[in-house]
Amino acid sequence: MAESTNVHSENKGGILFITIQRESKLNALNFATLDEIKTIFDEVNDNREIKGVIITGAGEKAFVAGADISEIAELSEVNARKFAENGQEIFQMIESCHKPVIAVVNGFALGGGCELAMACHMRIATANAKFGQPEVNLGIIPGYGGTQRLTILIGRGKANELMMTGDMISAEEAKTLGLVNHVASNKEDALQKAEDILGKIMDKAPLAIGMIVDCVNSVYTNDENGYLIEANSFARCVKSDDFAEGTSAFLEKRKPDFKGE
Numbered sequence: 623m624a625e626s627t628n629v630h631s632e633n634k635g636g637i638l639f640i641t642i643q644r645e646s647k648l649n650a651l652n653f654a655t656l657d658e659i660k661t662i663f664d665e666v667n668d669n670r671e672i673k674g675v676i677i678t679g680a681g682e683k684a685f686v687a688g689a690d691i692s693e694i695a696e697l698s699e700v701n702a703r704k705f706a707e708n709g710q711e712i713f714q715m716i717e718s719c720h721k722p723v724i725a726v727v728n729g730f731a732l733g734g735g736c737e738l739a740m741a742c743h744m745r746i747a748t749a750n751a752k753f754g755q756p757e758v759n760l761g762i763i764p765g766y767g768g769t770q771r772l773t774i775l776i777g778r779g780k781a782n783e784l785m786m787t788g789d790m791i792s793a794e795e796a797k798t799l800g801l802v803n804h805v806a807s808n809k810e811d812a813l814q815k816a817e818d819i820l821g822k823i824m825d826k827a828p829l830a831i832g833m834i835v836d837c838v839n840s841v842y843t844n845d846e847n848g849y850l851i852e853a854n855s856f857a858r859c860v861k862s863d864d865f866a867e868g869t870s871a872f873l874e875k876r877k878p879d880f881k882g883e
């Protein structure tokens with residue numbers, strides 16, 4: 623992966639670690655940072671060396687404290703629409719990625735930061751993490767898919783409360799609401815938990831993992847019949863070499879060796 627200014631990415635043992643690194647601005651997402659995230663995800667699906675992704679923020683204080691307010695402040699109406707559509711498109715790339723993507727939320731995940739975490743397939747929070755959609759404090763609303771994903775994840779009433787009040791919630795409360803999968807005491811433990819989960823997934827059949835992503839995402843897409851997608855994906859899995867390997871390995875009482883084919 624190419625090195626970039628605001629985002630560091632490094633493949634360690636099949637896991638691509640993506641770190642947003644604008645620590646002096648609490649890792650706020652400016653346009654350049656979003657572009658760099660897009661460039662990285664353009665490659666992830668087709669790169670066979672990458673089996674899973676972890677996204678985190680540099681330092682201990684913030685995952686991402688939102689879109690960069692100094693840039694939002696300058697937006698015209700036309701550019702604001704483009705701004706939202708661009709962010710939505712990049713976060714959809716993450717959500718539809720066929721490799722598992724876990725957010726390790728190490729501190730503030732506000733506005734676009736909470737939206738980025740929600741676009742990932744799972745979230746592990748550090749105990750000091752704080753989640754919120756404080757856009758109303760600026761006279762705007764979430765624009766990177768937050769109104770949709772937050773409602774899906776925690777339900778209408780709580781999503782309305784968080785977005786209308788702009789309140790922040792703790793990692794434990796986020797876990798109770800279903801916004802995060804696990805809470806770890808510190809960043810190191812949170813990264814370890816994410817690596818443990820990815821380690822389990824990396825032993826499974828890659829095609830099946832990608833199809834789980836498609837089927838789960840189809841639940842939330844109005845123009846798709848999720849049951850049809852599930853049946854088609856199931857049939858595609860049965861056609862794969864990995865299915866032959868998985869069933870043979872079970873019958874031969876050995877560990878399967880999946881190739882993603």
Ligand code: COA
Binds near residue numbers: 650691692694732
């Ligand atoms: N956009 C741009 N800059 C941001 C930012 C954002 N979303 N969030 C934080 N920063 C910058 C601050 O301006 C400050 O920069 P400076 O040192 O050059 O002045 C730096 O990051 C540190 O932030 P600071 O506010 O001093 O830290 P804090 O500990 O006092 O407060 C927060 C932390 C997260 C509560 C506070 O920074 C905040 O409310 N940020 C905005 C959150 C937000 O509204 N996000 C949604 C945007 S749509």
